[in-house]
Amino acid sequence: MSAPADVPFPDAQVHLGVFFQGVNHWTIWSEPESGSQIDFASFRRMVTTAERGLFDAFFLGEGLRLRESRGRIHDLDIAGRPDAITQLAALAALTSRIGLVATQNTTYNEPADLARRLSGLDLLSGGRAGWNVVTTDNAWTGENFRRGGYLDHADRYVRAEQFLHVARGLWDGWDDGAAASSADAPSWSRPDSITPVLARTSQFAVDAVPLLPRSPQGHPVIFQAGDSSEGRDFAARNADVIFSAHGSDFDDALAFATDVRARLRAAGRPDGDVRILPGTTIVIGDTGSDAEEKARWLAHRQVTPATALAIASQVWGFDLSGRDPDGPLPAEDPVVAESTGEMGSRRWTDKHAIVARWRDVAAAQKLSLRETVIELEPRRGHVGTAAGLAEKFARWVRHGAVDGFNVSPYFTPDGLDDIVDELVPQLQERGVYRHAYEGATLREHLGLRAPLTRRDRRPA
Amino acid sequence: MPSRPLHLAVDLDGDGAHPASWRRARHAPDALLTAARVGRVVRVAENAGFTLATFEDSPAPPGRGPDPAGRIGAVERAAFAAPLTSVIALAPVVSTTYSEPFHVASQLASLDFAAAGRAGWVVSATDDAAVAVALGRPFVAGGEDLRREARDAVAVNRALWDSWEDDAVVRDVATGRYLDVDKLHHLDFVGETYSVKGPAIVPRPPQGQLVVVAPEGLVPPDLVDVTLVADPTVDGVATAARRVATPRVFAEVEVVLDTADGDAVDRLAGLDAATPWPRTERLRHVGSATALVGLLTDLARVVDGVRLLPLVLDEELPVLSAHVLPALFHAGVATRPVAGSALRTTLGLPRPANRFATQEVPA
Numbered sequence: 001m002s003a004p005a006d007v008p009f010p011d012a013q014v015h016l017g018v019f020f021q022g023v024n025h026w027t028i029w030s031e032p033e034s035g036s037q038i039d040f041a042s043f044r045r046m047v048t049t050a051e052r053g054l055f056d057a058f059f060l061g062e063g064l065r066l067r068e069s070r071g072r073i074h075d076l077d078i079a080g081r082p083d084a085i086t087q088l089a090a091l092a093a094l095t096s097r098i099g100l101v102a103t104q105n106t107t108y109n110e111p112a113d114l115a116r117r118l119s120g121l122d123l124l125s126g127g128r129a130g131w132n133v134v135t136t137d138n139a140w141t142g143e144n145f146r147r148g149g150y151l152d153h154a155d156r157y158v159r160a161e162q163f164l165h166v167a168r169g170l171w172d173g174w175d176d177g178a179a180a181s182s183a184d185a186p187s188w189s190r191p192d193s194i195t196p197v198l199a200r201t202s203q204f205a206v207d208a209v210p211l212l213p214r215s216p217q218g219h220p221v222i223f224q225a226g227d228s229s230e231g232r233d234f235a236a237r238n239a240d241v242i243f244s245a246h247g248s249d250f251d252d253a254l255a256f257a258t259d260v261r262a263r264l265r266a267a268g269r270p271d272g273d274v275r276i277l278p279g280t281t282i283v284i285g286d287t288g289s290d291a292e293e294k295a296r297w298l299a300h301r302q303v304t305p306a307t308a309l310a311i312a313s314q315v316w317g318f319d320l321s322g323r324d325p326d327g328p329l330p331a332e333d334p335v336v337a338e339s340t341g342e343m344g345s346r347r348w349t350d351k352h353a354i355v356a357r358w359r360d361v362a363a364a365q366k367l368s369l370r371e372t373v374i375e376l377e378p379r380r381g382h383v384g385t386a387a388g389l390a391e392k393f394a395r396w397v398r399h400g401a402v403d404g405f406n407v408s409p410y411f412t413p414d415g416l417d418d419i420v421d422e423l424v425p426q427l428q429e430r431g432v433y434r435h436a437y438e439g440a441t442l443r444e445h446l447g448l449r450a451p452l453t454r455r456d457r458r459p460a
Numbered sequence: 461m462p463s464r465p466l467h468l469a470v471d472l473d474g475d476g477a478h479p480a481s482w483r484r485a486r487h488a489p490d491a492l493l494t495a496a497r498v499g500r501v502v503r504v505a506e507n508a509g510f511t512l513a514t515f516e517d518s519p520a521p522p523g524r525g526p527d528p529a530g531r532i533g534a535v536e537r538a539a540f541a542a543p544l545t546s547v548i549a550l551a552p553v554v555s556t557t558y559s560e561p562f563h564v565a566s567q568l569a570s571l572d573f574a575a576a577g578r579a580g581w582v583v584s585a586t587d588d589a590a591v592a593v594a595l596g597r598p599f600v601a602g603g604e605d606l607r608r609e610a611r612d613a614v615a616v617n618r619a620l621w622d623s624w625e626d627d628a629v630v631r632d633v634a635t636g637r638y639l640d641v642d643k644l645h646h647l648d649f650v651g652e653t654y655s656v657k658g659p660a661i662v663p664r665p666p667q668g669q670l671v672v673v674a675p676e677g678l679v680p681p682d683l684v685d686v687t688l689v690a691d692p693t694v695d696g697v698a699t700a701a702r703r704v705a706t707p708r709v710f711a712e713v714e715v716v717l718d719t720a721d722g723d724a725v726d727r728l729a730g731l732d733a734a735t736p737w738p739r740t741e742r743l744r745h746v747g748s749a750t751a752l753v754g755l756l757t758d759l760a761r762v763v764d765g766v767r768l769l770p771l772v773l774d775e776e777l778p779v780l781s782a783h784v785l786p787a788l789f790h791a792g793v794a795t796r797p798v799a800g801s802a803l804r805t806t807l808g809l810p811r812p813a814n815r816f817a818t819q820e821v822p823a
Contacts (some may be wrong), residue, residue, distance in 0.1 A: 034631075079640055204596055209520075
């Protein structure tokens with residue numbers, strides 16, 4: 001099938017990544033098919049399935065402290081995961097094409113160390129590494145690190161941008177062909193072919209010699225997920241891929257993409273210089289009603305009675321663990337307190353407004369507390385038949401709303417099987433999905449240009 | 461005949477232990493920093509029958525002047541090697557001086573999962589002001605301060621590896637609890653220069669604790685599983701082995717062999733003419749494979765293992781593989797590790813109890 005003529009991006013393709021989840025209540029751990037979150041075999045299984053499905057990327061998150069709630073470790077969700085770069089270096093040995101993306105924090109790393117670890121992954125994988133750049137500003141996470149919580153909220157993107165600048169300098173520090181092409185050469189590397197990076201900025205005073213050459217893709221591909229205005233501008237200036245939260249509703253996704261494209265132009269970059277891959281879940285059924293039924297079944301396993309009370313406790317700001325999840329919403333007003341990051345990045349901005357909305361929904365649909373939480377889950381994802389979802393995704397990419405999705409399977413490690421076996425062929429049939437990997441690097445899979453700092457020297 | 465077989469470790473960094481080893485490598489410099497090279501060398505070592513591969517590393521460039529300027533991080537190399545191997549254990553060198561102990565503990569625990577319990581850690585220190593400047597950290601000068609950082613880093617790593625009890629993941633459907641919070645522990649480590657709260661973000665590694673390998677004198681012995689001793693004579697090694705109070709002691713041996721490409725003395729002299737290989741306190745064997753078998757047989761009476769540092773990997777490894785290790789196996793001086801064994805099991809070390817685990821009350 002070919003694209004209709006009247007769409008803005010008739011040749012657009014769906015790019016898929018898979019996010020092997022580490023911490024959240026969307027991964028179902030309670031069923032017989034729920035596998036280990038830490039055994040290497042689970043990761044091997046998932047990445048192998050994704051590569052069989054011709055995915056662009058395999059993606060690992062990061063959290064530098066176990067989540068806590070009121071001083072107690074949060075015990076209801078999956079937790080415990082490997083260091084991303086270490087795990088991806090191991091997976092690089094088992095795969096040959098799929099991109100390997102590590103989430104790494106700019107606050108609790110130093111550029112010379114992290115740039116080298118990412119380069120190592122990029123070289124060992126033959127140019128398949130990606131870096132999802134994240135920032136942290138809370139002192140609570142800092143309690144695990146030498147410097148503690150030292151960064152003001154306002155400085156987290158300042159540091160991230162300076163960090164990237166130093167990292168890119170290190171990645172560009174070796175001239176092409178710096179290492180000799182013969183063991184008979186007078187020296188291992190050409191004299192003066194390696195340039196140290198000297199940085200004197202508000203966050204960094206470093207003088208570092210880069211230890212590694214560029215990989216076949218130049219630099220690791222930069223992913224970024226910030227959704228604030230500041231975060232979007234950071235992405236427009238720096239990112240290759242935006243891992244957005246705008247992937248459930250077409251109008252919302254298109255509005256986000258339009259906003260990003262405007263910011264890209266303002267940053268002096270051409271349209272199409274970034275890929276937008278929202279995180280999502282995909283629920284496939286043989287019929288529409290099968291899929292809906294499966295989604296309801298999943299929601300009740302994701303939002304257990306204990307999880308419903310835990311989420312309500314976050315919204316109300318005090319402990320509701322003794323309440324009846326099948327009873328009404330708490331009658332009390334919420335207690336508003338400053339978030340210190342203990343429960344991750346999910347922020348409840350205006351608690352009075354949220355509680356008012358919960359009460360409206362519960363009253364209108366006569367829902368219990370747990371049913372209300374399920375009804376208002378922010379990430380329902382995409383539910384339908386493989387053919388219906390393929391038709392929808394083709395329309396979304398051809399209208400420029402997204403470039404694809406970073407899919408979070410709800411089962412480890414087999415949660416990608418139906419997507420690869422049922423959805424991918426439907427996408428291929430519609431001409432929006434590759435039949436084989438054409439490139440060798442992550443940058444090539446995503447159809448991205450050369451790294452930002454390399455365009456004058458090595459045009460795409 | 462020794463009562464226990466000698467454990468055989470080999471360092472697989474770069475092109476060999478000699479700074480100019482790249483000049484005799486079977487490949488050009490631009491083929492060193494590749495997956496193919498890392499994978500091939502570790503498989504050669506595994507096939508030869510070594511128990512343990514170590515991966516030398518430093519945050520500073522590996523060589524000076526005309527010698528190699530590039531090195532992939534040891535943790536990444538070891539992790540890449542993990543799924544390519546099933547018998548040989550893998551121990552990256554990780555410096556303690558400027559690294560974040562929390563990150564290092566996560567990386568090493570993850571390596572142990574990827575390698576199914578075949579991971580170790582060779583602890584090192586970095587006495588180099590240029591590294592402090594590269595990382596933007598205050599310079600740690602002097603032996604005492606380097607030892608303090610090494611001690612604290614190993615202590616924090618070990619506490620983090622214990623911060624999840626083995627059965628912390630309970631998956632209790634009835635109560636909705638994935639974790640048993642009573643089996644997760646804050647460390648509340650407070651050292652002289654930093655503190656770490658914990659618990660780890662990675663569950664307890666398969667071995668409970670990775671095998672910690674350290675040069676003599678860097679880390680307090682109660683934090684070490686295997687001490688690397690460096691002494692230029694077998695008698696000196698024997699004295700050191702009696703002095704060291706860790707469960708296992710390995711001798712470091714620099715290895716230069718007669719090969720089809722030339723005899724040991726000439727090969728060493730040729731490379732030394734390009735870049736001198738500084739003498740350290742380590743034993744150095746320069747000569748035939750047969751003489752090396754004799755030396756290792758002597759060492760088997762005084763230490764638990766050896767770590768070999770070959771002059772040129774592409775030249776020494778084939779001789780070790782074809783002549784030295786088979787002779788040691790044949791004589792019963794050493795044995796091949798058993799597939800699927802944890803490194804601790806191979807070394808005869810118990811799986812450690814968890815410091816945080818509450819005592820079981822007998823019924």
